[in-house]
Amino acid sequence: MLEHQKIFRIFQLLARLRTPLGCTKADIKEDFEVSERTVERYLSLLRNIGFHVESHRGRYRIRSLNEKRLQVEDLITFTLEEAQLIKTALENQQVKHPLQQSLMSKLYAMAEMPELTETIFDQSVSNNISLLYHAMKHKTQVVLHNYQSLNSGTVRDRLIEPIRMYRYNRYLAAWEVEDGMLKEFKTERIEKVELTETPIRYSASYGNYGVDIFGMTGEKSTIATLQLTRRAFLLLSEEFPGAEKHLTQKNNAYLLKVPVYKWEGIGRFVLGLPGEITIIAPDAFKTYVKNKAGAAGI
Template identity: 30%
Template sequence: MRHDKLEKELQLLLLLSENRSYSVEQLCRKMETSKRNLYYYIEFFRDAGFKVEKYGNCYSIDRSSPFFGRLIEKISFTEEEAIVISRLLNKVKKKNAIVETLKKKMERFYDLGILAKDSLSDKDSHIISVLHDAIKHENQVVIRGYSSPHSKTRRDRLVEPFMLMDSNREVRCFEPDSGLNKTFKIVRMDDVEALSDNWAFKDRHKQMFTDAFMFSSEETTRVEMRLGQLSHDLMAEEFPRTLHNMTQEENGTWLLSLDVCSYIGIGRFVLGLFDDIEVLGDEGFKRYLKEKLDKFNGILA
C-alpha cells in the first residue's frame, strides 16, 4: 500500500540525514528491505532534489539540500543558537534523563561535535570550523604550514576536504598535486584558508574506513564465518562493533558477515580459535589463513 511505501521513504530519509553514513547492507537491515527497493528509494530522493552523497558503499543526504533549508527556516535554531543551548545543557552537573535526551537530539541534528567543543584551542576550533564550512559547501582550502614528519617539511597544501574523522582530530582530503586521498591531522596545521573554488575532483574522493578491529583502508572486503558459542562470546566481548553483523542460527551457532579493511585483525582472531570457527569466505581470506598456517607448520617442522 502507498502509506507503507511512504513510511519506508520517511524512515530512509531519517537514516540518511543523520550525522553519519550507513552502508547499503546496514540500510537494508535497518529498513528490512531489499537492495533493489533501497536503490529505488535513493533514486526517488535524487529526483526530488535531495543531494544524496555516496562514499564507497555508504550513503548520506547532504544537509544543504533545498528541502532541509526550507524546513530549518521554519522550525530550527541557527547554528549559533544551537551552540549556546548545547553549552547550557553541558553545564547541568546533575544526571538528568531529559537533559541527556536533549543533548543527543541536538548532536544528532546539528554539527555540534564540529562547531562547539569547549576542550579545543581557539586555533583548532577555527581550523575545524573553516574545514566544516568547506566540506558543507564543497570548496577547496589551503592548509597553511602543514608539518609532515614523513617528509620532514612544513609547507602549504591545496586540498579538497570532504570528511572530518576521529572526533575532528583529522580531516580526509583529496590533494590535486599528488592525485591522492590523504588524512591530515588538525594539530599539525598552522591555519586553513578557505577558497572560493569548488571541488574539481569530487569523483576521486575516497572515504577512509575503519573496521571493527581498528584497521583502516580506502577499500573493504566482506568476510563470512560461522561461530561456535565460545568464539561468538569472545568476539562480542572483545569487538562489540561486530554484534550487529551476527545472526543466530537454529543449531546454536552464529553467522558473522562483515566488511574488514585488512585480514590481519580478523585473521588473528580466527587463528586463535580455529577449532570453533568455520570460515565461509571470501576466497582471499581463506588463502590468507592457509598461508599463515603453512608458515606456522614450517616453523614447527
C-alpha cells in the first residue's frame, strides 16, 4: 500500500472511532478489508501515539488525546525537515524517512479536530475524485491506473465508465469495460485517473442498474421500512448522504422507507445498532437480520 493511502486510512479510522457509538473490530476488518491482527496493530498504534481508545461491549471509541503525550506547541509547528518531508510525500506519494513517525504523530494528533477527520484527503485522491466527476458530467470513459483490488489480488489498469460516487466519495460505482460488468471501486486504491475522449458506450447494459444509499447495486429494488431512534437517525444521516429524503419524523421516532438492492448493506447498518432500530418490513429482511445476528451471537 502506498504511503498516502496508509495516512488516509488512519484518518478514516480516526473518524469512525470519533463517532458517538464508535465501531467494532468486525466493522474495521470489513470496511478496510484487513485481518484482525492488522486491526489490533492500528488500535495499538493509536494508543501509543496518545489517543484514549476505549472499549465498551465490543465497541471501540476515541474520546480524547492524552495531552501529556503531545503538548500544544508540538502540534502547531513543524521543523524544516518535517516540512520538506510533507512536500516530498505530496509530490512523490511514497516516502520512508526516520522523521516519519514524528510527523505522523502530529498529523494524528491534529485529527482530534472532528472537521479535519471528515475532510482530510490526500492531494492525489482529491484530484482523482475531481476527474471522475468531470467524466460523469461529460459522459466519457476513464482509465483507472494501477487500481489495487483486494478481491483479485491484482494491480492493473481498468477502463471504466463511471456511474456514481457515494459514501463521501469513498466509493465509485462503474461499468468495467473488459469484464463487462458493474463493479464497486474504492477511490483510495486508484493511483491515477486518466480522462479519455471516448464517449460512454455501454449504458444500455447498465442503464437499469441502480445504487442504493448503502452502496449496493442491482436491477430490482425492494422497499425496506425501519423505525429509528434519534441516535440511529443521526448516525444514518452522518454515514449515508442522501438518506434524509427517505426519512419522516413522528414524535421522537424516525421512519426510514428506502429502496435497497441487497440486504448486506442495510443489514450491516441495522446489526451495528442493536436495540436502536425496529424492522417494520419486509419479512425477508427480518429473517436475514435474525439469521445474521444468530450467527454472530448477537
